[in-house]
Amino acid sequence: xxxxxxxxxxxxxxxxxxxxxxxxxxxxxxxxxxxxxxxxxxxxxxxxxxxxxxxxxxxxxxxxxxxxxxxxxxxxxxxxxxxxxxxxxxxxxxxxxxxxxxxxxxxx
Amino acid sequence: xxxxxxxxxxxxxxxxxxxxxxxxxxxxxxxxxxxxxxxxxxxxxxxxxxxxxxxxxxxxxxxxxxxxxxxxxxxxxxxxxxxxxxxxxxxxxxxxxxxxxxxxxxxxxxxxxxxxxxxxx
Numbered sequence: 376x377x378x379x380x381x382x383x384x385x386x387x388x389x390x391x392x393x394x395x396x397x398x399x400x401x402x403x404x405x406x407x408x409x410x411x412x413x414x415x416x417x418x419x420x421x422x423x424x425x426x427x428x429x430x431x432x433x434x435x436x437x438x439x440x441x442x443x444x445x446x447x448x449x450x451x452x453x454x455x456x457x458x459x460x461x462x463x464x465x466x467x468x469x470x471x472x473x474x475x476x477x478x479x480x481x482x483x
Numbered sequence: 484x485x486x487x488x489x490x491x492x493x494x495x496x497x498x499x500x501x502x503x504x505x506x507x508x509x510x511x512x513x514x515x516x517x518x519x520x521x522x523x524x525x526x527x528x529x530x531x532x533x534x535x536x537x538x539x540x541x542x543x544x545x546x547x548x549x550x551x552x553x554x555x556x557x558x559x560x561x562x563x564x565x566x567x568x569x570x571x572x573x574x575x576x577x578x579x580x581x582x583x584x585x586x587x588x589x590x591x592x593x594x595x596x597x598x599x600x601x602x603x604x
Contacts, residue, residue, distance in 0.1 A: 376544070405587060406583075406587065406588040406590075408590040410528070410591070412528075417577060417594040417595065417596055417597060418520075418528065418577070418591070418594055419594070420590060420591060420592050423582070423590040423592070424588060424590070429592065459527075461527060461528050463528075463590065463591075465583075465587050465588065465589045467587050469544075470541050471530065471533075471541055471542075471543060471544075472518070472520075472530035472533060472541075472589060473530070474520075474527060474528040474529065474530060475527075476527050477527040477528070
């Protein structure tokens with residue numbers, strides 16, 4: 376089955392840029408999206424179709440997807456961005472949704 | 484207001500059955516792809532099923548043959564019938580609206596608050 380791999384944790388200082396990667400075989404040939412989940416809350420879509428940002432999501436969130444890696448970038452990271460982040464794609468081989476294991480972003 | 488509200492979660496013994504409901508407001512379930520996603524305590528997101536009313540249904544291998552997704556368009560409600568429950572099915576179950584192209588681009592733009600299912604062994 377298709378797997379998406381994320382680093383378990385990423386740390387960043389306030390105001391700096393955080394990059395969270397998501398790796399999968401030929402992921403760049405598929406669409407990737409990203410969710411933010413804060414403790415005790417439901418996930419929130421922050422990036423879809425590789426690079427698009429839903430209404431209400433700050434411009435500091437951006438995405439890219441090429442080769443085997445999709446990347447979520449948070450520019451000028453703020454304390455409120457501390458959360459778990461999950462990547463997600465569609466596995467056309469098995470016709471199913473696949474999530475990455477999640478990355479805990481810590482703002483130091 | 485556009486929202487999803489899940490219900491039906493409970494404590495149940497292994498081997499038992501449970502039906503979860505997800506009431507939608509502000510949009511029509513029958514006009515959208517819909518999905519269930521679960522999250523075991525302290526773990527990551529785990530996709531369960533995806534469905535389009537009158538169309539195809541898709542299931543994760545871990546629940547195939549045990550879970551059934553459906554909808555009642557008159558009630559604008561999505562369901563998940565769960566049979567032969569196992570301890571590893573213990574999780575918060577989220578209902579989500581799906582967007583995308585219906586081919587290889589699916590993403591969840593609206594999530595409910597979730598309902599907790601606990602399966603005791």
